Amino acid sequence: MIRRITAALAGADTTLLGPGDDAAVVAAADGRVVASTDMLVENRHFRRDWSTANDIGHKAAARSLADIAAMGAVPTALLVGFAAPGTLALDWVDGLVAGLREECGEVGAAVVGGDVTAADTITLAVTALGDLQGRDPVTLGGARVGDVVAVAGRLGWSAGGLAVLGRGFRSPVQVVTAHRRPEPPYAEGPRAAQLGATAMTDVSDGLIADLGHIAEASGVRLELRGEAIEVPAKLAEVGAALNVDPLVWVLTGGDDYALAATFPRGTDLPEQWRVIGAVIDGEGVRVDGRRWPVGGHEHYR
Template sequence: MQKPSKDTGSGDRTVASLGEFGTIDAVTSGRSQPESTVVGPGDDAAVVTAPDGRVVATTDVMVQGVHFRLDWSQPEHVGRKSVAVNLADVVAMGARPSSVLVGLACPGTTDISTVTELADGMWAEAARAGIGLAGGDMVSADQVVISVTALGDLQGRAPVLRSGAREGDVLAMCGRLGWAAGGLAVLGRGFRSPVGVVNAHRYPEPPYTEGAAAAEAGATSMIDVSDGLLADVEHLATSSGVGFDILTQNLRVDDRLAEVASALGADPLHWVLTGGEDHALVATFPGEGSVPQGWTRIGSVVPAGSGSTPVTVDGSPYTGGDGGWQHWR
């Protein structure tokens, strides 16, 4: 994999030359914290508030060459993405994000500017969700690996699980679908534009406030779309013991996305149905009237069938290819 020149360590300021604590100071000094962070970076551990008495916690790992490429994305993009994919899991539980912890592994030859730009992206994405980086760790490795732990506050509500969907519920989504897959296809062909589509692959934009809104509206189950709409709705189906039917007439394909697909000889609906990494939210609600404003109904919960898949598209199994991403496959 091609690496950018600034990651070669040819400059005078590398991670190795600054050392662990100098690098930590470079990415934490001058940063402000929200009131929910009682003790931030610099001590043995962070201290954050937990007003609800329960904490939603999740962690995710991003590996260079698997989840991102530094010849396709700027370090700031990667930093944003590493935080966003974790916070999407928090909001998919119906929680409000409260803080994140970051683990970073990288070669000692990594230029310090790469690390500070990664941190800039992390802090920027955390700020977009109204939180801060409470702490973390740095170690040496042969390639860049980022591990983020995100915490969330349920604000007195019950968590929205994958297992609560019931026959007769409606399926709705909030966010965008297919854009990250479109951006990946563009980059895979050696292009860097249109920037709007390419950036959708570089860093997602989860609807951070909508998880809590769905929970308040009575959502019976919820998940964020990380592996693909069909794949992730199948997780809801398996956990809830039901089936789903997705209506393609309700799935909006943006004109810009359709133009890109046409230029590449691709099917934009396939991107919408199977493309992962957009981190839109998909949830079930007990009736049409309970779907919050800003959400779009895209299907229904039906009885669990005996066919090859618990998720159908317009009443039939999807025959357009794999339903989404699976590690190690």
């Protein structure tokens, strides 16, 4: 299986030694390397009846590549640990590998190594590497009082798609596809760093939760303006059909891998970035001055 997988992979410009040896060698011209690992477990992070193998490969790669972008870095490489039952169809594995390779290709990265082992449950461990290109990493802890809070990329779409699938539907295709195959705004990570972003993260657990990590690490409060937080018409439509407030998806839905960052006030932000609030004294995250959801626990602060 390792030979089969290796044969299906292609290197990137930064791949100095690809799969097949004891370890890979990846260029790190900057003299530093950014690295992040994510685990995905079947029926917790993905379902084979809701997503194709190709979708799951794309999403598994996206999840880790977005972490690299959220540091302001450009992804260079992926290493993939793969545990699965011996009965798993080889063409499912082919689809997974193609998805991983294709998603890497969108950012100029490559799958450079990994490991395959037997296990009762399909489990993926995806490690992404990246290049800061001479910039400082943009961490969670740099937000300053007076900064603006801005987001790039979609919010709530994956959660809307998950809700649709959970009710047994397969449409609208836009939200279902968004759940199956997120489109993180990778290029906005390095761009935000160039623009002077003071803190940044990717939205994997939900906007309020992930902004909460910035608030905590920076020792500030992030005050969001409800009117600035857009609920796209398609999500409103799906929410109406399912009798769900789509703002819940936008504020708490994960897995879209939008980028959320703070910038010094007055930064000239490109159109991809939408200002949704400001950094003030205090702690936690508030929407129009209130915890969200109203009456929520500290978990949501």
